[in-house]
Amino acid sequence: MIRKLVLCLVLLAPLPAQAEKLANKLFGAADNPSAQDAMPIGSYARGCAAGLVELPETGPTWQAMRLSRNRNFGHPMLVQYLEELSQSATQIGWRGLYIGDMGQPRGGPMTSGHASHQIGLDADIWMLPPQRLDMSGQEREKISSIPVRSADQKSVTDNWSPRHHALLQLAASDPRVDRIFVAAAVKIEMCKTAKAADKKWLQKIRPIAGHDTHFHVRLKCPKGARLCETQKPSVSELSNGGNGCDESLMWWVSDAYLNPPKPTKPEKPQPRKKGPREFTMADLPRQCANVLSSQ
Numbered sequence: 001m002i003r004k005l006v007l008c009l010v011l012l013a014p015l016p017a018q019a020e021k022l023a024n025k026l027f028g029a030a031d032n033p034s035a036q037d038a039m040p041i042g043s044y045a046r047g048c049a050a051g052l053v054e055l056p057e058t059g060p061t062w063q064a065m066r067l068s069r070n071r072n073f074g075h076p077m078l079v080q081y082l083e084e085l086s087q088s089a090t091q092i093g094w095r096g097l098y099i100g101d102m103g104q105p106r107g108g109p110m111t112s113g114h115a116s117h118q119i120g121l122d123a124d125i126w127m128l129p130p131q132r133l134d135m136s137g138q139e140r141e142k143i144s145s146i147p148v149r150s151a152d153q154k155s156v157t158d159n160w161s162p163r164h165h166a167l168l169q170l171a172a173s174d175p176r177v178d179r180i181f182v183a184a185a186v187k188i189e190m191c192k193t194a195k196a197a198d199k200k201w202l203q204k205i206r207p208i209a210g211h212d213t214h215f216h217v218r219l220k221c222p223k224g225a226r227l228c229e230t231q232k233p234s235v236s237e238l239s240n241g242g243n244g245c246d247e248s249l250m251w252w253v254s255d256a257y258l259n260p261p262k263p264t265k266p267e268k269p270q271p272r273k274k275g276p277r278e279f280t281m282a283d284l285p286r287q288c289a290n291v292l293s294s295q
Contacts, residue, residue: 020280026292027108031070034106034294038076040119040221040228041107041287045276047229048288049107049120055079061086061096063133065126065140071101071110075120077222078102081176082123092166096133098145100124100214106291108284109276118276119228121219125171127164128213149183149212154253156189165190171217172204178231181208181216184252191245202243207252227287 027048038051052073057064062082064072074082086097102123104110109118116122126145135143148160168190172180184207194202208216221228251257274283281289 020282022109022277023279023281023284023288024109024111024277026281027104027106028111030104030106030108030292032105033073034291036291036294038120038222040075040121040225041291042119042227042285043229044116044119044122044218044231046279046283047107047119047285048291049075049103049118050287050291050294051076052103052105052107052120053079054105055082055099055102057137058133059083059086059096061090061133062099063096063130063135063140064099064102065143066100067137067140069101071104071117072099073105073107073120074102074123075219075222077176078121078123078219081174081217081219082125085125085171085174088170089167092170093163094167095130098126098128098130100126100145108288108291109279111277115276116218121221121228123217124214125217126214127159129163145213147212149185153183153258154185156185160186160189165193168205168215169194169201171215172201176219177204178218178220179204179206180218181206181211183207183209183212184249186211186215187244188249188253191243191249194245199243199245202245205244207249227285 033052033054034050036050038049038053040049041047053076055062055064055072055074057067057072082097082099086099089097100123101114101117103117103120107118107120114122127148128145146159148156148164150157168180168182171177182205187205187207190202190205191199218231221230
């Protein structure tokens with residue numbers, strides 16, 4: 001009798017944290033958006049999103065790429081922004097835009113790739129100027145974008161052109177945009193060539209690793225989105241008139257960054273920070289459980 005009681009207590013006990021199902025597996029398995037009002041929930045790298053909409057796979061001035069990933073979903077404001085940007089791009093020498101990863105149907109952590117793109121307000125735009133906008137789904141899986149940053153990470157390549165500068169300026173000038181991530185060499189080049197009297201928009205162009213073939217647009221929290229966490233301003237927003245074209249920018253192409261010394265082991269091991277692919281539902285805002293369970 002005692003053994004049976006102990007067994008029942010074990011079965012009823014909560015599972016340890018490591019046995020909980022990973023949030024990225026749960027959100028990655030969702031095929032469709034939730035039937036809820038649109039709402040970004042949490043932060044760009046720790047959250048989810050209700051009521052997202054799909055960017056049509058093909059439009060008059062865009063094509064969504066890598067359709068097999070099922071990541072062409074975003075907040076209605078993001079979808080509208082991308083459609084409008086692609087149309088405006090045709091006025092500055094682009095045939096349209098190739099749109100890379102946006103978000104999953106219900107946002108949330110992804111099973112591969114991005115740490116962010118979780119609340120429906122992030123999108124990658126390829127640096128490859130489209131030659132055609134009628135590619136099949138299979139063609140979109142095979143084609144790749146082009147690098148605009150040199151192998152040593154210090155300068156732009158011949159792939160970079162004034163058209164890229166004009167597109168990024170256009171993208172950053174939209175008041176819905178919070179920031180745009182690019183390779184450091186791109187930011188440096190843009191600081192050199194932007195007109196002296198017109199550099200305020202450059203504040204939104206931010207250097208970051210891993211963005212040599214695309215640029216990453218991040219929109220602000222929409223008005224009234226009470227569950228969306230606004231991103232804190234960075235130090236560069238406060239320096240050199242707020243455009244980020246100061247001496248600190250050169251750190252990104254310095255030996256200190258490109259060839260850092262091997263780290264020494266601390267006396268006391270520091271606790272490792274949990275990554276997005278290790279999040280369980282307990283790590284996300286509580287509203288995310290409702291997003292997953294909603295029809």
